[in-house]
Structures are given as C-alpha cells and as structure tokens.
Amino acid sequence: MDLRTRSENNLQVVSVHDSRIDAAVAIEFKDAMRASTDGGDDTVVLDLSEVQFIDSSGLGAIVAAMKHMGPARKLALAGLTPTVDKVFRLTRMDSVFSVFPTLDGALKELNP
Amino acid sequence: MSLISQLPVFRISVQSSEMAVREALQKLLDGLGPLALDVEESGTVELVMAEALNNIVEHAYPPSDPAGPIHITCMHAKDGLHLTVVDHGRGMPDGQTPLGAAANLDVDLCDMPEGGFGWFLIKDLAKDVAYQRVEPENHLTLRLAVAVS
Numbered sequence: 667m668d669l670r671t672r673s674e675n676n677l678q679v680v681s682v683h684d685s686r687i688d689a690a691v692a693i694e695f696k697d698a699m700r701a702s703t704d705g706g707d708d709t710v711v712l713d714l715s716e717v718q719f720i721d722s723s724g725l726g727a728i729v730a731a732m733k734h735m736g737p738a739r740k741l742a743l744a745g746l747t748p749t750v751d752k753v754f755r756l757t758r759m760d761s762v763f764s765v766f767p768t769l770d771g772a773l774k775e776l777n778p
Numbered sequence: 779m780s781l782i783s784q785l786p787v788f789r790i791s792v793q794s795s796e797m798a799v800r801e802a803l804q805k806l807l808d809g810l811g812p813l814a815l816d817v818e819e820s821g822t823v824e825l826v827m828a829e830a831l832n833n834i835v836e837h838a839y840p841p842s843d844p845a846g847p848i849h850i851t852c853m854h855a856k857d858g859l860h861l862t863v864v865d866h867g868r869g870m871p872d873g874q875t876p877l878g879a880a881a882n883l884d885v886d887l888c889d890m891p892e893g894g895f896g897w898f899l900i901k902d903l904a905k906d907v908a909y910q911r912v913e914p915e916n917h918l919t920l921r922l923a924v925a926v927s
Contacts, residue, residue, distance in 0.1 A: 689832045690796040719821075721828040722895035729892045737887050749821030756902055757895050762883055 667694045671702045675777045678706040679769070681713040687724030695724065699731035708739045709776055713769045715745030720753050732763070740764070744772035785812050785854040792848050794839040794865070799831040802850060809852060810859075810925075819924035823859065826903050829896040830863055830918060838867025838916055858905070858923040869911040875918075878902070 668683040680702050687695050703710050712728070714720075720728075732741040742764040746754065754760040766772035790805045792798040803824055810823065831848065839845050851862040870876075878897030883890065901907055904920040911917075 686800070688800070688828065689835070690800060719824060719828075721825065721832060722893065722899060723832060725895055726892035729890055733887055733890060733892075748817045749825060752818075752821055753825065753895075753899070756899060757881065758883055762890065 667691050667698045669695075669698045669702050671706070673707060674773060676707050676709070677773060677777055678703065678710045679713055679773075680710060681715075681769075682717050685717060686719045687717055687727065688719065688721045689723035692723035692727040696727040696730050699727070700734055703731065703735055703739075703741075709742065710735065710739065711742045711744050711766075711769065711772050711776065713744050714750055715747065715769060717750055718747050720750045722753075722757075725753055725757060725759060729759070729762075742766060742772055742776060744769040785810070787851065787853045790850040790852075794835050794845040794848055794867070796832075796835055798848070799828060799835060802831055802848065803828055806850060806852060813854065813925040815924055822903050822924060823922055826900050826920070826922060827861065827863075829900050830920075833896060834863070834865045834867060834916070838865045838869075840868070843867065854925060856927050858921050858926050860921050861919070863916075863918045865916050866914055867916065869916055870909060873911055875901075875907065875909045 670681045670683060672679050680699070684691070735741055744766040745768055746765060754765065766775060788809045790802055790809070792802045806827060807820060807824060815823065834848055846866045849864045853860045876897040878901035880898055881891040881894055900920070904922055906919070906921045908919045909917070
C-alpha cells in the first residue's frame, strides 16, 4: 500500500497511490495509515483521488484509521471518485467524515 | 424473462482467495464490456459482487478450511444482469443471509462500526437476492438492474 504524506500549513495530507482499497489490502492500509498519522498534525486530509474502488473492508479500514487518531483530531476525505463516493453515500458514512470533492477544495476550506 | 442476444451467458471460476476476488471482478467487468456500462453501473456491479465474493472468501472458506471453487454465472436479460454465485464452502448460519440493516452511526467515535456494511450494500443495490443451501453448495442469486431495456 503506497501512502505518501506531506504537511501543508498545519494540515497533513496523506495521498493513496493505489487504485483499490479492498479486502486484499485493508489491513495493510490500516497499518500504513497508523504509521503515517501517528504524531502528525491534528487535521489529516486523506486524498483518495487515485482510488477507483473501495469495498466495505476498505471503508472499515478508513473508519478504523479515524478512530485510531482519537476524538481530538480530525480525518477529512478528499477527491472521492464515483464508486468510492457511492460507498460513502449509501452507508451514510459521508455524514461521519468531512468529505470534499477535491484536495484543493479541502485545503482551502480547512485552512482559510 | 426474455434474453437479449447481444451478450451470451458467461461463467467465471476461481479458487477462493482474497486476490481471486480481484481476478473474478476483473473477468466479470471484462465480460460485460460489450454492454458499455457507465461508471455508475459498473460501480454497482463491482461493489455488489465484491461484497458477495469477499463474504465467501471470509466465511464459506475460512482460513481454517481448505480453499475451494467459486463459480459465477452472468446472464443479461431485459431487466438487467442475473448473477449466480456458487461455492462449496460452509453454509450461512441459520440457512439465510444476514438482514443487512443499515449501521447505527449515531454513536461515539469509539463505537463507530468498522464492519457489517457488506450485506447492507448488497441488499441496497441488488434486487431479488436469494440464497439456498444445496448440499454441499451455497447458491446465491441476485439481479442488478443495469443495462436494462
């Protein structure tokens, strides 16, 4: 699982450079997110713009990553492609996360 | 139910594993190529079938059991895609599929559900979902209202 991290004005951006977060890589993703976000900025933006497909295991792994960050920190999602967006909408998980159509939009909104 | 001739019935068989799910989904989407599904429709097909196949890999063939075959049959009709999934693994508890109720999200962060979305997605997106244990096989049939005419 290829995650790349950078910091922008007190926001941590984690970009997923893989086309799928599915059952085959869900645990690997969860571990990689943990390693990427531990000790990082309070607000993390997960850039999903390269992810074309996510299943319920991948969704669970993103929820687990948010829970691991704890209530004092925030995990926002950006750049959801159509099928990824569909999974978040149908499960109503789009009400649990802050969801932004684009990474640029998320950065502007979260860091005015 | 009348058949549409443009896409012949096709069958995909894989040996149960997490990577086999990816392989089966790719073969299924490749097989549906002639229907030129839009991203919304192909997303529905991939999502429902991913959940159905993941359940088989996880529960019908748990790690303690030997892997076994998964057979998918896909038929296109006027009312959409009719999919049958057959495996030779363990049956559903109580002989039926889980209800697939929506998860309760009105909870504290620490209680937020990390699973249980699979059957909800299947039942939300698919029609005519039916499960039968035909010893020693599990038969799951469902319809996806895509490429309807």
